[in-house]
Amino acid sequence: MARSNPPGWTPKWVIVIAFYNEERFIAPTIACALAQDRTDIMLVCVDNGSSDGSAALVAAAIAGHSRAMLVSETAPGHTCALRRGTAIARELGASNIAYWDADTYYPPHYISRADALLGDDQRIVGCQAFDIYGDGNSFKNRVIRRRMAITASLLTGQGHTGTFGQCFRLSPLLAAGGPKSDAWPFVLYDHELIHRMCKQGRLTHAADHVCWPAPRRIQNSHVRWNLTERLLYALTPFAVKDWFFYRFLGPRLRARGMFEAGLRIRDWE
Numbered sequence: 089m090a091r092s093n094p095p096g097w098t099p100k101w102v103i104v105i106a107f108y109n110e111e112r113f114i115a116p117t118i119a120c121a122l123a124q125d126r127t128d129i130m131l132v133c134v135d136n137g138s139s140d141g142s143a144a145l146v147a148a149a150i151a152g153h154s155r156a157m158l159v160s161e162t163a164p165g166h167t168c169a170l171r172r173g174t175a176i177a178r179e180l181g182a183s184n185i186a187y188w189d190a191d192t193y194y195p196p197h198y199i200s201r202a203d204a205l206l207g208d209d210q211r212i213v214g215c216q217a218f219d220i221y222g223d224g225n226s227f228k229n230r231v232i233r234r235r236m237a238i239t240a241s242l243l244t245g246q247g248h249t250g251t252f253g254q255c256f257r258l259s260p261l262l263a264a265g266g267p268k269s270d271a272w273p274f275v276l277y278d279h280e281l282i283h284r285m286c287k288q289g290r291l292t293h294a295a296d297h298v299c300w301p302a303p304r305r306i307q308n309s310h311v312r313w314n315l316t317e318r319l320l321y322a323l324t325p326f327a328v329k330d331w332f333f334y335r336f337l338g339p340r341l342r343a344r345g346m347f348e349a350g351l352r353i354r355d356w357e
Contacts, residue, residue, distance in 0.1 A: 110191060213261075219250065
């Protein structure tokens, strides 16, 4: 990514890293983006109003990299920052976009693997990477990866990863309304986005397409759905998923005050 862009260069991929007060975690993630094994990527880092040293750290990390930029989005909320990054990807003429979280490790071949999974079949509109923790080749994680892949193959038409592991073709993403839905101001917007994308085409995955979120994620139960809601999500056919999100789950999350803004309160760290 450090080499100068040739005249008329257009990235095939844009990586969007939206962040808010991630000074403790973001440097390794930026390094992962800059270490990807291809040169058709633009890295777009979107500061969502951080009050710590995150923005300065990112600026220093990408200094001298012509295929990386830092922008600011003052509207609070992760999806607002993702929307800003998506707009930039569109302006750049990119074909594909990858949403990364600021506290996650991605292998150097991550985008290349996503590119291969998307392939040339335009009916495939996105791919999902699975999250694992620890040694990816351990027996435990090999079993977990295989189990996740089987589950995703059986339960199509729904999400099997968070925003950290989502890659999309840009055109169908824009047709779906982009990463932010004004009808969905709640947590779990990653699954709501997958629902809208499944209306555009098919999603794909592979057991070897993985990333490593920070272990702190397993502690954020205060912004998660409960077991009943998770089971109903898995069992609800895609044809009635609109009902599940907008008539069933949305009102329940509203009643519990589980709005996206709650993700900025990290009393679980």
